[in-house]
Amino acid sequence: MHISEGVLSAAILGLGAALTVCGTAIGLRRLDYDRLMTVAILAAAFFVGSLIHIPIGPASAHLILNGLLGAILGWAAFPAILVALMLQSVLFQYGGFTVIGVNAFNMAFPAVLCFLLLRPLLSRPGRMRTAGAFCCGALSVAGAALLTAVSLAWTDQGFLQAARLLFLAHVPVMVVEGIVTVLAVSFLYKVRPELLLFAAGPEGGRHA
Amino acid sequence: MRSVLMILVFALLVSSPALAHRVNIFAYVEGGEVVVECSFSKSKRVRHGHIEVRDAVSGETLLQGTTDAEGLFRFPVPEQARTSGSGLRILLQAGEGHQNEWIVDAAEFLGAPITAAPAPSAPQSDTAAGSASGGNVAASHVPGLTRSDVEEVVAAALDAKLAPIQRELREQGLKGPGVQEIVGGIGWIFGLIGVAAYFKSRPRV
Numbered sequence: 001m002h003i004s005e006g007v008l009s010a011a012i013l014g015l016g017a018a019l020t021v022c023g024t025a026i027g028l029r030r031l032d033y034d035r036l037m038t039v040a041i042l043a044a045a046f047f048v049g050s051l052i053h054i055p056i057g058p059a060s061a062h063l064i065l066n067g068l069l070g071a072i073l074g075w076a077a078f079p080a081i082l083v084a085l086m087l088q089s090v091l092f093q094y095g096g097f098t099v100i101g102v103n104a105f106n107m108a109f110p111a112v113l114c115f116l117l118l119r120p121l122l123s124r125p126g127r128m129r130t131a132g133a134f135c136c137g138a139l140s141v142a143g144a145a146l147l148t149a150v151s152l153a154w155t156d157q158g159f160l161q162a163a164r165l166l167f168l169a170h171v172p173v174m175v176v177e178g179i180v181t182v183l184a185v186s187f188l189y190k191v192r193p194e195l196l197l198f199a200a201g202p203e204g205g206r207h208a
Numbered sequence: 209m210r211s212v213l214m215i216l217v218f219a220l221l222v223s224s225p226a227l228a229h230r231v232n233i234f235a236y237v238e239g240g241e242v243v244v245e246c247s248f249s250k251s252k253r254v255r256h257g258h259i260e261v262r263d264a265v266s267g268e269t270l271l272q273g274t275t276d277a278e279g280l281f282r283f284p285v286p287e288q289a290r291t292s293g294s295g296l297r298i299l300l301q302a303g304e305g306h307q308n309e310w311i312v313d314a315a316e317f318l319g320a321p322i323t324a325a326p327a328p329s330a331p332q333s334d335t336a337a338g339s340a341s342g343g344n345v346a347a348s349h350v351p352g353l354t355r356s357d358v359e360e361v362v363a364a365a366l367d368a369k370l371a372p373i374q375r376e377l378r379e380q381g382l383k384g385p386g387v388q389e390i391v392g393g394i395g396w397i398f399g400l401i402g403v404a405a406y407f408k409s410r411p412r413v
Contacts, residue, residue, distance in 0.1 A: 002230065002305075003305030004230065004231070004305055004306050004307040004308060005307070006307055006309075007301075007305045007306075007307045008305075031408075033405070033408045033409060033410070036401050036404055036405050036408065037401065039401065040397055040398050040400075040401035043397045043401075044393075044394045044397045044398070047393050047394065047397060048390060048393075048394070051385065051390070083397060083400060084397065087393040087396055087397065088393070091385060091389040091390075091392060091393050092230075092385040092389060092393075093230055094230055095230075148304075148305065151305070152304070152305050155305075161303075162303070162304055162305075165303065165304055166304060
């Protein structure tokens with residue numbers, strides 16, 4: 001998912017950066033003082049999550065955890081993912097500095113979209129929440145793969161080939177992230193329900 | 209459930225392990241050839257990655273090719289690079305947005321013997337002749353050995369001696385992030401949030 005430096009054209013880089021700036025601005029505006037620490041913890045989780053490879057068979061892709069951030073943070077996933085990606089590119093040399101805008105949008109936007117779409121499911125108890133959390137985790141990864149393929153559509157490789165490879169390699173990741181998101185969400189709901197945006201009562205969407 | 213498993217198995221069978229954070233490229237001169245090694249990590253090589261060799265100064269594409277199953281690509285030092293004296297910029301495109309480059313300095317290959325060149329060009333034979341006359345004093349004691357023979361032997365011995373160092377350099381490039389980077393990064397995140405908390409905090413009454 002980390003597109004390298006020098007692959008994309010300037011137009012796509014600019015578009016990605018602009019969209020990321022918008023998303024981050026919305027995320028920061030809706031961010032509560034009380035939720036800052038949650039954002040920090042999840043940004044750290046995202047930062048480290050990329051180091052965890054899923055070694056099933058020959059295909060090993062790394063965790064992304066964008067769905068988890070989306071499910072818990074909503075729009076605040078944008079600033080969290082942006083900061084984590086910046087540090088990954090500076091400290092680990094993953095991706096590149098000019099590509100951060102595109103990479104951040106590719107990972108954060110599907111997560112936020114999943115959160116907005118699945119919030120009705122997530123706020124219901126029991127099995128519905130489990131299903132919602134699983135979909136949020138899995139579909140965010142799928143969306144990120146799709147957006148990455150779209151970004152690569154204007155390179156030599158073309159959209160279809162990139163999309164096929166990205167999807168196939170991320171099927172195990174999607175399953176694992178779905179499960180991780182279910183476990184994290186159900187655990188948080190039991191222990192600290194106030195951390196979850198969607199569980200914050202009938203007016204819970206106020207800061208979403 | 210069964211269908212999910214089927215999809216999983218299918219995915220594992222079909223997909224190529226082409227996803228990683230970054231792709232590594234390392235190139236060195238061996239004999240008269242430049243050897244390019246491409247890998248995603250220590251064990252995963254870049255198969256069929258697209259390689260483009262450019263002049264480091266003018267940016268002109270000198271040759272192209274793909275890596276083999278071992279992630280290796282060998283090519284003789286291009287004539288043009290020898291004459292122009294500028295380095296080589298080797299660009300690797302491994303697909304899915306993975307790209308990296310390595311620059312081979314001209315000094316690395318200018319001293320290397322010419323192997324695959326079909327016909328040495330005029331400037332090279334000039335320098336060879338010039339250096340041969342200069343080296344005659346040393347070489348005259350052993351009539352059977354020309355200067356180029358000696359150079360070849362020395363170059364081979366040096367290659368053998370330097371191989372471990374090259375391997376170490378290569379592995380340094382492949383090393384993933386260490387504890388320092390990870391802990392440092394987490395520290396940065398919490399530091400930034402601390403700054404944000406400071407600015408967002410409500411003044412105490």
